[in-house]
Amino acid sequence: MSSITCYRVRVPEGRRLSGFTTAGQRVPILPGEYLAHRVEPKVPWLAAGGMLRFVGADGRDRDVHVPLPEADDLSEALSVEVEPVFQ
Numbered sequence: 001m002s003s004i005t006c007y008r009v010r011v012p013e014g015r016r017l018s019g020f021t022t023a024g025q026r027v028p029i030l031p032g033e034y035l036a037h038r039v040e041p042k043v044p045w046l047a048a049g050g051m052l053r054f055v056g057a058d059g060r061d062r063d064v065h066v067p068l069p070e071a072d073d074l075s076e077a078l079s080v081e082v083e084p085v086f087q
Helices: 074-078
Strands: 005-011 018-020 026-028 032-039 051-054 064-067 081-086
Touching: 005 051, 018 051, 074 081
Parallel strands: none
Antiparallel strands: 005 032, 005 081, 018 026, 018 064, 032 051, 051 064
């Protein structure tokens, strides 16, 4: 059984952050607060370090997947507020 890491992420007004839907459509993540799960991509070469799945983050209630940056501090790397919820 693999563990799931969850975060509460706050995307501020004016921050441009985007990702992909499961259908591969590039979409922006709207400002707001989201639950985000760290997931391993089904196609590993797309995001070797994993992805964050922002639940219902595109304005049409679809999940948005953002490749994880190669950085230890997600808040700094993504320029958003990231708070671990549970691991």
